[in-house]
Amino acid sequence: MTRTGPLVLLVEDEAHMRRFLRASLTAHGYRLVETATAAEAMRQAKAYNPDLVILDLGLPDRPGGEVIRALREWSAAPIVVISARGQEQDKIDALDGGADDYLTKPFGTGELLARLRVALRRAERVGQEAETTLSMGDVSIDFTKRVVTVSGREVHLTPIEYKLLAALGRNAGMVLTHRQLLEQVWGPTYVDQTQYLRVYMAQLRHKIEADPARPRHLVTEPGVGYRLRVDSDDASRGPIKET
Amino acid sequence: MVDHGQPSGARPKGEGPVVAAARDANSIEGVVVAVLCVVLATLIGRGLPGQQRLADVVMVYLLGVVVVSLRYGYLPSLTCAIASVLCFDFFFVPPHYTFAVDDPGHLVTFGVMLVVASVISGLTQRVREHAERSRLFAEESREARLRMEREQIRSALLSSVSHDLRTPLAVVTGAASTLLDERIPPSVRRELTDTILEEAESLERRLQNLLDMTRLEGGALQVRRQWQPLEEVIGTALRRADKALAARDVTVSLPPDLRMVPIDASLVEQVFVNLLENAARYTPEGTPIRISARDVGDAVEVAVDDRGPGVPETEAASIFEKFHRARSDVSGAGLGLAICRGIVAAHGGRIWVEPSADGGASFRFTLPIVGEAPTVEDDEVTT
Numbered sequence: 303m304t305r306t307g308p309l310v311l312l313v314e315d316e317a318h319m320r321r322f323l324r325a326s327l328t329a330h331g332y333r334l335v336e337t338a339t340a341a342e343a344m345r346q347a348k349a350y351n352p353d354l355v356i357l358d359l360g361l362p363d364r365p366g367g368e369v370i371r372a373l374r375e376w377s378a379a380p381i382v383v384i385s386a387r388g389q390e391q392d393k394i395d396a397l398d399g400g401a402d403d404y405l406t407k408p409f410g411t412g413e414l415l416a417r418l419r420v421a422l423r424r425a426e427r428v429g430q431e432a433e434t435t436l437s438m439g440d441v442s443i444d445f446t447k448r449v450v451t452v453s454g455r456e457v458h459l460t461p462i463e464y465k466l467l468a469a470l471g472r473n474a475g476m477v478l479t480h481r482q483l484l485e486q487v488w489g490p491t492y493v494d495q496t497q498y499l500r501v502y503m504a505q506l507r508h509k510i511e512a513d514p515a516r517p518r519h520l521v522t523e524p525g526v527g528y529r530l531r532v533d534s535d536d537a538s539r540g541p542i543k544e545t
Numbered sequence: 546m547v548d549h550g551q552p553s554g555a556r557p558k559g560e561g562p563v564v565a566a567a568r569d570a571n572s573i574e575g576v577v578v579a580v581l582c583v584v585l586a587t588l589i590g591r592g593l594p595g596q597q598r599l600a601d602v603v604m605v606y607l608l609g610v611v612v613v614s615l616r617y618g619y620l621p622s623l624t625c626a627i628a629s630v631l632c633f634d635f636f637f638v639p640p641h642y643t644f645a646v647d648d649p650g651h652l653v654t655f656g657v658m659l660v661v662a663s664v665i666s667g668l669t670q671r672v673r674e675h676a677e678r679s680r681l682f683a684e685e686s687r688e689a690r691l692r693m694e695r696e697q698i699r700s701a702l703l704s705s706v707s708h709d710l711r712t713p714l715a716v717v718t719g720a721a722s723t724l725l726d727e728r729i730p731p732s733v734r735r736e737l738t739d740t741i742l743e744e745a746e747s748l749e750r751r752l753q754n755l756l757d758m759t760r761l762e763g764g765a766l767q768v769r770r771q772w773q774p775l776e777e778v779i780g781t782a783l784r785r786a787d788k789a790l791a792a793r794d795v796t797v798s799l800p801p802d803l804r805m806v807p808i809d810a811s812l813v814e815q816v817f818v819n820l821l822e823n824a825a826r827y828t829p830e831g832t833p834i835r836i837s838a839r840d841v842g843d844a845v846e847v848a849v850d851d852r853g854p855g856v857p858e859t860e861a862a863s864i865f866e867k868f869h870r871a872r873s874d875v876s877g878a879g880l881g882l883a884i885c886r887g888i889v890a891a892h893g894g895r896i897w898v899e900p901s902a903d904g905g906a907s908f909r910f911t912l913p914i915v916g917e918a919p920t921v922e923d924d925e926v927t928t
Contacts, residue, residue: 387753390811408745408746408749410742460923460924461924462924495919496771497771497772497805497918497919497921498921500772500773500774500777500805501774501805501921502921503777504774504776504777507776513797514776514780515776515779515780515783515797515799515836516780516783516784516797517780521784522777522780522781524781524810524811524814525810525811
């Protein structure tokens with residue numbers, strides 16, 4: 303069995319962080335290119351055309367946002383950013399600017415691997431036909447019939463509730479910022495009306511979550527947005543599909 | 546003033562222009578009062594029965610000098626003394642209504658009057674200065690005491706912090722260095738790795754607490770209020786406290802029509818996390834925890850109830866103080882509840898603990914509802 307895992311460009315200035323990331327990523331079948339600066343990252347990205355970029359937002363030479371913008375000019379490779387706690391605005395800017403997901407330091411490798419898998423899976427689907435159904439645990443969404451069932455029973459959702467769930471479902475496993483969700487569901491003039499999002503999210507949870515105060519599917523990313531959690535995110539699995 | 550050794554009119558060193566201006570204004574007021582006193586003394590002297598015995602009149606004038614010098618400085622007192630002598634001469638010493646004097650003996654009276662007046666004003670001046678000095682001294686010693694207390698708090702913080710951070714760090718170092726030993730069997734390796742992970746996570750939590758406390762104390766805390774459904778905040782807090790709560794049964798019961806609250810979600814989340822972790826730490830393993838909330842008119846009151854030993858009434862207030870630790874055998878710097886109090890206060894609410902109806906402690910706090918919640922129209926009447 304020959305394995306040529308996805309190529310990851312790791313941009314991180316802390317040597318110790320790189321060491322542990324290298325250890326866990328290579329152990330899970332990823333190939334790795336490492337750099338410590340933004341300038342070097344741009345060169346490496348052009349030279350290697352990686353399948354995924356892990357980018358620390360606290361680089362010494364340039365703000366992470368610039369790197370994301372520059373990358374997005376020519377590359378669609380998923381970008382997962384790493385940031386410190388309390389940098390919520392940086393995360394939001396990075397996500398709205400084209401990053402696909404984020405991790406807050408300190409994080410465990412399980413979390414990291416799950417994020418990478420989700421990001422790669424979605425990148426793979428780009429260009430392919432959109433999936434018609436999505437199921438996670440007891441909840442399933444049929445995108446063609448616009449029907450949502452919980453434990454096999456159909457749940458009545460309002461048009462907005464459905465649009466909200468579908469937006470998250472199409473990006474299953476990934477974080478969507480408040481702004482992205484408001485824009486997709488309500489339209490560009492509503493991007494600052496986060497209370498709409500909160501109210502409808504609460505309604506949606508009451509309809510599809512067994513315990514709305516402890517959501518299993520519709521997860522809040524504090525200060526950033528929401529994520530539809532996919533149950534199959536098993537931390538121990540590698541990026542390579544079994545067959 | 547003379548015993549200050551300062552030329553009159555000169556301002557004491559280091560005295561700001563504001564203080565000096567206040568003194569000048571005070572001096573002008575003093576002179577005015579001095580003139581009024583002299584006028585009053587003259588009138589009283591004129592009104593005295595029995596064709597005015599001069600000695601009585603002198604006494605009345607001296608009384609004026611005393612009054613002025615008790616309240617004002619040297620210049621007003623001197624003004625009062627001289628004006629008194631002049632008026633005394635003019636109105637009372639024959640021949641009246643002229644400054645001329647018949648009896649040269651009266652010149653002695655004037656002299657004695659001036660001397661007595663300046664002695665009196667000198668004495669009262671000294672009394673006033675003495676009072677001022679002791680006031681200053683009291684102020685200084687109060688400041689010194691405050692400084693000392695702050696210093697004590699800082700060193701208590703330092704020692705508590707270094708202990709609090711060193712303990713998990715020592716475990717991490719020990720476990721990691723043990724892992725370097727190749728003879729360690731795999732099962733123990735796994736255990737040590739788990740230990741390192743747990744301790745590192747607790748280190749992160751403690752650092753976060755410390756940072757929060759510093760921000761609260763330094764006034765750097767920004768409260769970014771947004772209208773939030775409490776349920777979502779409780780949800781994120783439960784997820785963060787998941788590990789600490791282990792397999793505990795946590796019930797959340799919120800009224801279905803509970804209003805949104807204008808809060809900083811990340812801060813209030815921290816209050817819940819601290820209260821939950823506290824409950825997990827101080828109550829027997831496996832005992833349930835209950836989170837509830839109710840509308841109390843101008844605020845929403847939140848309660849976190851446990852079934853632990855409860856908080857003795859004597860500790861109900863001090864438990865929210867910094868560095869207060871209910872039990873020395875439970876680790877922690879004693880910052881968690883102080884942070885809760887700080888955050889709740891920053892929202893204009895209050896936090897307290899009372900006995901829970903189920904036995905145990907009930908930690909409660911209010912989140913005031915300020916302003917009008919935005920309306921979110923339904924997109925459909927759900928049936």
